[in-house]
Amino acid sequence: MIILYVLLTILCVLVLVMLVKTLLLNKTVNSIEKITDTQVDIDKAIKNLSEMIQCKTISNPNPDLVDWKEFDKLRKYIQKSYPLVHKHLRREVIAQYSLMYTWQGTDESLEPLALLAHQDVVPVMPGTEGDWEQDAFSGRIDEQFVWGRGTLDMKHQLVCILESIETMLEKNIIPKRTVYLCFGHNEEVVGSSGGGAQEIAQTLLNRGVRLGCVIDEGGAVVDGKTFGIDGDIAMVGVCEKGYADIKITAHHDGGHASQPPKNNGLVQVCDAIVKLEKNQFKKRLIKPVEETFLELGKHMGFGMQFVLANLWLTKPLLLMVLSKSRLTNAMIRTTIAPTMAEGSPAGNVLPQTANISVNFRVLQGEKIEDVMNHIKKTSKNKNLELELLRGKEPSAISPMQGYEIDIIKITTRQLYGNIPIAPYLMVGGTDSCYFECVTDNIYCISPFKLETSDLKRIHGTNEKILKSQIENGVKFFIQLINNYCM
Numbered sequence: 352m353i354i355l356y357v358l359l360t361i362l363c364v365l366v367l368v369m370l371v372k373t374l375l376l377n378k379t380v381n382s383i384e385k386i387t388d389t390q391v392d393i394d395k396a397i398k399n400l401s402e403m404i405q406c407k408t409i410s411n412p413n414p415d416l417v418d419w420k421e422f423d424k425l426r427k428y429i430q431k432s433y434p435l436v437h438k439h440l441r442r443e444v445i446a447q448y449s450l451m452y453t454w455q456g457t458d459e460s461l462e463p464l465a466l467l468a469h470q471d472v473v474p475v476m477p478g479t480e481g482d483w484e485q486d487a488f489s490g491r492i493d494e495q496f497v498w499g500r501g502t503l504d505m506k507h508q509l510v511c512i513l514e515s516i517e518t519m520l521e522k523n524i525i526p527k528r529t530v531y532l533c534f535g536h537n538e539e540v541v542g543s544s545g546g547g548a549q550e551i552a553q554t555l556l557n558r559g560v561r562l563g564c565v566i567d568e569g570g571a572v573v574d575g576k577t578f579g580i581d582g583d584i585a586m587v588g589v590c591e592k593g594y595a596d597i598k599i600t601a602h603h604d605g606g607h608a609s610q611p612p613k614n615n616g617l618v619q620v621c622d623a624i625v626k627l628e629k630n631q632f633k634k635r636l637i638k639p640v641e642e643t644f645l646e647l648g649k650h651m652g653f654g655m656q657f658v659l660a661n662l663w664l665t666k667p668l669l670l671m672v673l674s675k676s677r678l679t680n681a682m683i684r685t686t687i688a689p690t691m692a693e694g695s696p697a698g699n700v701l702p703q704t705a706n707i708s709v710n711f712r713v714l715q716g717e718k719i720e721d722v723m724n725h726i727k728k729t730s731k732n733k734n735l736e737l738e739l740l741r742g743k744e745p746s747a748i749s750p751m752q753g754y755e756i757d758i759i760k761i762t763t764r765q766l767y768g769n770i771p772i773a774p775y776l777m778v779g780g781t782d783s784c785y786f787e788c789v790t791d792n793i794y795c796i797s798p799f800k801l802e803t804s805d806l807k808r809i810h811g812t813n814e815k816i817l818k819s820q821i822e823n824g825v826k827f828f829i830q831l832i833n834n835y836c837m
């Protein structure tokens with residue numbers, strides 16, 4: 352009986368402590384005044400975006416298959432449309448098609464800002480052309496939208512960066528802090544050799560430049576509904592997962608399929624895949640993901656606040672819940688996605704070699720080497736050959752507190768009001784990770800409000816952007832430069 356009382360008392364104290372921790376969550380959002388008086392020539396910005404969409408700067412892993420004339424066309428258009436940028440900034444062409452502009456600041460003691468955007472876009476999936484309501488490269492402007500491939504990824508940002516600087520130059524503004532504009536040309540081809548952004552970063556490194564901050568695509572302003580939050584929230588990417596395409600190959604005797612041996616090559620690679628599927632990587636709550644939930648948790652319902660304020664006890668429960676949806680599962684572990692398979696060339700021929708390629712997105716704390724070891728360990732098959740086709744290790748994690756991220760939060764709130772802003776882990780890749788060699792502060796945010804329906808248009812069908820978003824984008828970059836570089 353006494354034991355029961357003791358247990359009950361412990362339980363009551365525990366619940367009390369958890370309740371107090373929940374109630375102590377700091378739920379305040381620093382109040383910032385909205386900026387309303389920035390003048391932007393929105394029609395010009397929209398026309399420029401439309402023209403840039405019409406340049407078919409489509410990436411391909413094989414450079415011989417890229418139509419480079421379209422990149423020339425885009426470069427010429429940028430040159431023609433932003434005369435002041437080209438008069439006052441130094442432009443350098445790097446890796447043949449990437450562009451780097453330097454807007455020299457007056458105070459050399461301040462570490463420069465770099466604004467990134469890539470010029471290339473992904474192709475339209477063959478066979479889906481007819482599903483587009485407007486031609487993918489029409490750049491059609493209607494009442495509400497600008498249409499076409501690149502309007503969300505990411506010529507919108509390219510245009511807004513250029514417009515913001517042209518607008519500031521019209522007012523004869525010179526920043527104290529130097530600003531670099533870095534426009535790579537092959538972001539959509541992960542780990543491609545001769546990566547434009549990689550070479551820009553190397554150029555800066557070779558010149559001994561240390562950047563104060565890098566801003567690239569990634570996060571956005573989105574509807575908080577997904578997280579059970581009323582109103583908009585903003586997400587700022589502070590790190591990105593690694594990437595590995597690994598080909599698993601088995602060699603075996605070929606021959607006629609009428610007299611098959613046991614366990615041929617194709618069976619062996621399939622067996623390895625099934626074992627991988629059954630032996631997923633461990634669930635882990637890395638710091639940026641914990642921060643996402645801690646920050647957003649303040650604005651969620653009591654139940655979630657109770658769980659999040661007491662992660663010392665509830666972490667396993669949270670991990671279990673997060674693993675149930677593919678969206679959140681990708682945030683807590685290295686993911687495994689078999690993507691391509693090859694056997695013999697004919698239905699009645701045994702394969703002499705068989706292979707399956709698997710795409711892994713590597714979570715911080717693991718490396719590509721760990722992925723290789725995981726495949727070896729789970730398959731227990733020494734006959735398998737592993738080949739890394741393409742890879743990029745997980746990025747470093749940018750500080751989640753500090754001057755630079757504060758500037759981004761202030762700028763975002765000046766535009767979108769006092770909304771919750773959370774750091775987050777990006778499960779996809781960007782060019783920004785190549786800049787780790789020249790800065791500790793890499794933040795990924797596209798300053799546009801994305802609707803849930805927009806998310807599937809990125810790399811998908813009917814990509815389009817609300818015209819009003821372009822205005823937001825230009826104002827964001829003007830304000831960011833005002834806040835950080837003046």
Ligand SMILES: [Zn+2]
Pocket residue numbers: 469504505538568
């Ligand atoms: Zn992109």
